[in-house]
Amino acid sequence: MNIRIISCTVLAVLYAVAGVLHLIVPAPFVAIVPDWVPAPTSVVILTGIAEIFGAVGIGQPWSCRLRSTAAWGLAAHALCVWPANVQHMLLDLARPEHGLGLAYHIPRLALQPVLIWWPLWAARVTAWPFRPRT
Template identity: 60%
Template sequence: MTRVALRGLLAGFYAAAGYFHLTVPGPFLRIVPGWVPMPQTVVALTGLAEFAGAAALFQPWSRRLRKIGGIGLALYALCVWPANVNHMLMDLARPDHGWGLAYHVPRMLAQPLLIWLALWTGEATEWPARPGRANRARSDRKGDA
């Protein structure tokens, strides 16, 4: 039950983020590192990727599609990490230090958690479950397409 609830929360989070990437791209464009080509296109594509990943993760019919969605969202979170680092560096360089370390440090530490959560809720990993629990969970799901 916990996995299903967290899957719904994560899918909702990514769907909302996708909506904002597409409808209010300005804040995202400002944090795209300078070495990223075609930032407007990249921000729009990230919004579409968030929608697709959220839909794949949330749908109840196919375990395989949930797994693909989870892996995709984990890779997405890894790929946007440079933008988050860039945002932190730009923000802290401001005279008023922007949001400050109290915002940016937890955000940086949360990124690996988001990656793991996408993998776990998408059933791409059972870690950190004990091997016996993981095997029982797998055998309980036999037949789940």
């Protein structure tokens, strides 16, 4: 099986699960929304819906255009939630026991560019950093 198809499937499952969690248990996600974001509960719900739509789009095999559009959406989503991940780290580190700690947060923040790139690569929007076969 093609590694890109497997990647699309893995991304679809991960984003579907994340989307459902945003909808059924929004409180932990609302708690890490930065203060400058208006209507945090609504944003979390909309984020969950976007993740589910992205999962459906990238996971379907019949339309390259839909898969590519979903990949761009998931990449944009990963970029847009980065501030919430930074906020989560800052809130955790401000706790007396330091919450999940740097061993959790630093890799999570460092992997954010991978979450931006991965759907684009999986959906064949980009081949970077790999050279296309000739």
